[in-house]
Amino acid sequence: MNNILPIFDFLRVKAEANQKMVLITLIAVTGASTRNPGTHMAVAEDGSSAGSFSGGCVEAAVVAEALDVLKSGAAREIRFGAGSPYLDIRLPCGGGIDLLFTPIADRAIVADIFDRVKSREPLTIILDSDGIRCEAQLAHSSAVERAGAQILVHHIPAAKLNILGHGPSVESLVRLSSSYGIDCAVLSPDSAVIAAVQGLAMTADLLKTPQATTLLDPDPWTACIFYFHDHDWEAALMKQALASAAFYVGAMGSRQTHAQRLQYLADIGVPVEKMANMVAPIGLIPSTRDPATLALSTLAQVVESYHRHFGFKT
Numbered sequence: 499m500n501n502i503l504p505i506f507d508f509l510r511v512k513a514e515a516n517q518k519m520v521l522i523t524l525i526a527v528t529g530a531s532t533r534n535p536g537t538h539m540a541v542a543e544d545g546s547s548a549g550s551f552s553g554g555c556v557e558a559a560v561v562a563e564a565l566d567v568l569k570s571g572a573a574r575e576i577r578f579g580a581g582s583p584y585l586d587i588r589l590p591c592g593g594g595i596d597l598l599f600t601p602i603a604d605r606a607i608v609a610d611i612f613d614r615v616k617s618r619e620p621l622t623i624i625l626d627s628d629g630i631r632c633e634a635q636l637a638h639s640s641a642v643e644r645a646g647a648q649i650l651v652h653h654i655p656a657a658k659l660n661i662l663g664h665g666p667s668v669e670s671l672v673r674l675s676s677s678y679g680i681d682c683a684v685l686s687p688d689s690a691v692i693a694a695v696q697g698l699a700m701t702a703d704l705l706k707t708p709q710a711t712t713l714l715d716p717d718p719w720t721a722c723i724f725y726f727h728d729h730d731w732e733a734a735l736m737k738q739a740l741a742s743a744a745f746y747v748g749a750m751g752s753r754q755t756h757a758q759r760l761q762y763l764a765d766i767g768v769p770v771e772k773m774a775n776m777v778a779p780i781g782l783i784p785s786t787r788d789p790a791t792l793a794l795s796t797l798a799q800v801v802e803s804y805h806r807h808f809g810f811k812t
Contacts (some may be wrong), residue, residue, distance in 0.1 A: 502538055505548050505549050506612040509548075517544060520540070520541045520567050525651075526595070528595075532552050533552070539551060551597070560578075563597075571603075573599060573600045573625070573629075574599050576596070579593055598649055607629070618655040618717060620634070620635035621652075622650055624649070625650075625651065627647065635654070636652070654808055657801065658681045658682070658717075659671070659681070659682045659683070660683050663723070663727075663731075664727065664731075667792050667793060669789075670789040670790050671723065671792075674790075682700060684703070686705060687706070692704050705731070708730060714735060714738055716743060718743040718745055719804070721803070722739040722742070722747045729762075732749070732759065741772065746800055746804070749779075751778060751779060781798070783798075
């Protein structure tokens, strides 16, 4: 889900321990691959690492190569898989991957990138023989681009969920999303739900009225999920979500329920074109009733929508 936070969290910890580090970037793919261009790994001088490029086929070789890069202090580009000089390393998919190994000389850049990713800023990592720089995201048409001697790697924030509702479906979706690695913010009038998701969700706030709230402020990489059984809670909050930058707004309920919903949204002034952007009934699995299946159905649809909106053709 485009989440590079664990990579730079690892690097941040190693930088604080005064370890030497290498950032490895997948810059090109030939044929099939389990990872897309722009994927990173990180290796520290103690041999520890974060991230992966395969199901375990190349990681040991990547770590060994990174440790050698640390000795030389110079960046290098290596191919693994088809066309690689490493004849004993083959990818099961039959493809080839080109990896750029960049030693990190400036530890401050690690903290800078970590802070930008943490605050959900789109960014461009610039890699060249001088090391690593980071800027606010530059104009681009693909995840990885060459600009002369530089490699530009463009990243957007990972998907996030704003979950609004009550009942066990909210907790099910939080637990499933947490295990998948998607952050959630929960808004609910149900104090039992708030108590259940504390420690799992990034934030969990009790709604005291069904009116619009400053607690709901999704960015363009956030999906808004409505799990209300009492639809009196929906209207103003849904109007707010539909007017926001959220890439996805979905609501549970039958088709008949949604027809009624469209009417009361029209009554409070929601434009027809905004209502048309709502996904309802929510989810990829039709007529889901139990909370666990509804959560799975919803998460799968959000992930698919995120990649459809923001993924690059490769």
